[in-house]
Structure formats: structure tokens, C-alpha cells
Amino acid sequence: MMWGGFRRRFTKTILSVKLRAADVNPKSVNPIQFQFQCANSIAALNLTPCSATGIVTSPLRSPLFAISLSSFSSLINENQIAASFKSYDQSEVDDNTEASEDDCSDDGLDVKFGQDIAIVLKILQEPGRRIFKVRNRLEQCSITASYELVVEVLSRVRNDWEAAFTFFLWAAKQPDYAHSLRAYHSMISILAKMRKFDTAWSLINEMRRTRSGESLVTPQTLLIMIRRYCAAHEIGKAISTFYAHKLFKFDMGMEEFHSLLSALCRYKNVKDAEHMLFCNENSFPFNTKSFNIILNGWCNILGNPREAKRIWREMDERGIVRDAISYSSILSCFSKANKLNEVLKLFNQMKALDIAPDRKVYNAVIHALAKGRLVKDAHNLLITMEENGIAPNAVTYNSLIKPICRAHQLDEAREVFSEMLQRGLSPTVRTYHAFFRILRSAQEVFALLQNMKKMGCCPNNDTYIMLIRKFCRWRQLDNVHRLWGEMSQMSQNGGPDRSSYIALIYGLFLNGELEEAHKYYKEMKAKQYLPEPKLDEMLQSWALGKQITNRQMIDSRDNQLELSHLDNKSRVTSTKFDKQSVSY
Known part of the structure; x- marks a missing residue:
């Protein structure tokens, strides 16, 4: 009955996983079959140090860890995100490597520290550099490595894995310095983002054998790898890394399981996450948070109201209690889908059940009302929200500003923006993006960009990608090159990433600048970014x-x-x- 709807959708899909893991109940895997063998041998996964070398190998290398994914596996191709010139790819959030979107300058840095960073970046980002020359220049630069310097430099060059890794190896050789946990995590994230998984695992192996003799590997280390495998849609390897918690003698409880589900959903592998949830009911009993993760995946990651309704009904049929987070997810989904009646119906239902709306719920309803051209009602709800003891934040005002801007009501949007500033709230990158989308001249664009920086809100790569596409559509290639040069100098963003190159190359190609497009494509390949078919x-x-x-x-x-x-x-x-x- 309750299981029937799920089984009908997925009866043809089977996940066969052969894992050597402890404390996993095979009965929990029906209808998706997980076959587990050898419940207690770490050596079975080849994770013990080799007797000859003392080196721990990757837990994904064992032939006994074979994972076969059938047609149920996520078919989302990350290249499809950038395949259309009109699409807008939200850049991935790095683990422990993202610079704050509001930090647009180096004013807060110590002068000497800032100078050291500038010298290192100049060496690493030298045009036409060769790695051996970079190593030599680093050796000769007489800069002292420190925890702060290493983390900051890795953050600045996170989109150039070769430069980052060269600097990381140089720092490791410096006297009186040993990499911190944060430095290791930053480097592992950079490598795994560029799919240099073997090198990332070699660093994890190094973390197990530090100078102090203590292992630096933590559950967060494995979570970084899980997230990067999910981003690359390597679902089997992500699951394998999850089960490696036992092999590293970490707890593999509900919190770790939720982290796996969140990572899968975060990178659009929602079907896979749903299968993991249902096939592990005995090992990880159903609860509200587990279903909320899947619900949010369908609602806000993939934006699929139909699948969201199915999970919503599934929660009801299985007796899973819905909370404010459940309602905020589905309200946000219906809000984005222009289903105002559904939003208001669920909002009233929530209040009837005495579930107190939180800020996310109010934000979703305010967005739905503003999108439905009921701006006055949306503003009244904002006042009601404040009366109920929930202070509006920048996201609340963004929920108002974005639909107003889409309706090309610029004066009304400016009024809301002014009110936001009067409340002492700082505009975010998304606030400015809403205004950038409706501007119609280069003068307006650059004026707003300058104002954005003055307000202390640093434009990120998504900002530049949006504007490059806009100027390419307007056939203003001089402004395209101006933005590209500016982005290349913004070290806080790590420089142009793969999505930036793809946007630029498409724009030049569609404007008939084929030679130049080919030049940037060769530059992109030289940086070893993944090809775009x-x-x-x-x-x-x-x-x-x-x-x-x-x-x-x-x-x-x-x-x-x-x-x-x-x-x-x-x-x-x-x-x-x-x-x-x-x-x-």
C-alpha cells in the first residue's frame, strides 16, 4: 500500500553493491539489493598499511568493493548545465575553501601578511608559467610558511589545482611548519573538485602519518570526498567512502547517513538519495530529518513539484511527522512554480496544525505573493512576521526584490532595497543579481557593479558569468574583455573557473570571434579543466x-x-x- 507507489516507480531499477562493511542489515535493502560480505575485516578493503610500504590504499580500489549502478542512477550530466548559452550555472560551493561573498578587499589583512600573499600569487599566477620554474621561484622567495598564509593562498588559487598543489608541497617542506587540518581539507577539496581523486586519497593517507604520530583524518575529511564524488556523479564511490567510516574507526550513525543523503541531493542525485533512504530502513530508521532531506532535494535542488508531492504523501502514509522545515521546503517549491493557491493552502494548514512558521516559511510565502503581483500583501506579511518575533533578514528582502525586478518594476524594487538598508541589512550577491538582470545599458551595469563593491559586497564568478553573457547578447565584446580582465584579477574568487571559461567561449563563438574562442578554449584545456562536449x-x-x-x-x-x-x-x-x- 504505502510501499506500492514507490515500488511501482522503481521496480525496474536495481542497485547491486558488494561491500565489506560492518553492522549493515541485508534485510533493509529490499527491493534494492545490497550484498555485503565479510563483516569485520578491514584488510578486506585493503585499507591496512601494506607490509612493505606502510601505505594505506584508497578504500575504492578493492575489487570486493565493486559497485554496479543500473538505470536508476542519476543521469544528470553536469555538462548540460552549461550547454545552453541561456542557462545559468550556480557554481559549486567548496568545502572549507570559499571566500566570503561579502569580503571584497584585503583591507583587513596585516600589511606584511598581505605582501607575502601578493608575492606568492604573483609567482603562482605568472602567465605561461612552468611548474618547475614555479617551484624554483618559491624556493627563492624567502617567505615563511604559516597556517594562515597557506589557507589564504589555497583559497585564492582554488580554481587552479596545479598551482595550489605546487604551493602546498612547497609549504610542507618548510622548516617549523606542518600542514593544519584546514590546509589538508582545502587541498583535498581542490584536488577532488578537479577529479584528482587518487592524489586526494594520497593526502588522506599522509594525514594518517603526521610528524606527531597522530592521525588528522576526521569524518569531515571523508565527507569532503563524499561530496566531491557526488558532484562528479560517482555515486558508487560516494557510497563506498561512506562505508569507509567503519574502516577508519569512526561512528557511522544517523548523522553520517544524513550527511550522505544531503551530499547526494545537493548535487542533483536525488533519486540515488531516495533509494539509499528506502533500502536502509532497518539500519537507519525513517525519521523526519531523513525525509526532509529528500523532500528538499526534489523541491529546491531539482524543483520538481510532482515528485515533491509524492514524497509529501509518502510521509503522510508512513506516519512521518512533518515539521516547519518540511513545510518550508514544499512551500518554496510551489512558490517557485507559481502555485500561489497551493502555497496559501499549505500555509493555512500549517497554522491549523499549530506548527509555528519559521523565517524560511515566511520567506517562501512572501516570495509567492510578490511573484503573484501581490506586493502589498507580501509586505504586510513581512510586518506580521516581525510582530511574531521573527526579524526579516537579507533573504526575506531578496524574496521581495527578485520577483519585483522580474516584473520590471524598478522603482518599487528600489524602495524595498532602501528599506532593507534602513534596517541595517547588508545586500547580498543575490540582491544585486536581481537588479543586474533587468538593466539595459552598459553604463547602468558598471555603475551598479561599482556600487556593489563600495557596499562591501564582492562580486563572485556567478556575477561575472551573468554579465559576460549579457554583454555577449548585446554584442559588446569590449565590455566582455573588460569584465574578464577584472575577474582574472579578483583573487578572492580564485580566478576564472570552468563555468566562466565556458560562458566566455560560447559568447565569443556566437559573436563570430572564432579565433579568440579557440584561444580561450586552449587556455581552458591547459588548466586541465574538464572538457565540455x-x-x-x-x-x-x-x-x-x-x-x-x-x-x-x-x-x-x-x-x-x-x-x-x-x-x-x-x-x-x-x-x-x-x-x-x-x-x-
């Missing part, structure tokens, strides 16, 4: 066409030279014949 196809077709055209031009020129030569020869012969005729 459609770009490959487009630029390879262009390069092939260019080769054919060049060959045809060379052949044509050769033919013209040959014809010219024959014509000259014919003229000489004709002149000679004429002279002979005259003599006769």
Missing part, C-alpha cells in the same frame, strides 16, 4: 573547416601560379612564332 564538437568542426579552407586556398594559389606560368610560357612561344613568321 558541445564546445569540443563546435570548435573541432570549426578547426576542421578552417584546415579545409586553408588547404583549398593553398591549392587555389598553386593552381593560379601554375596557370600564370603556363600563360607566360604560352606568350613566349607565341612571340617566338610571330618573329619566325615575320622573317619568312
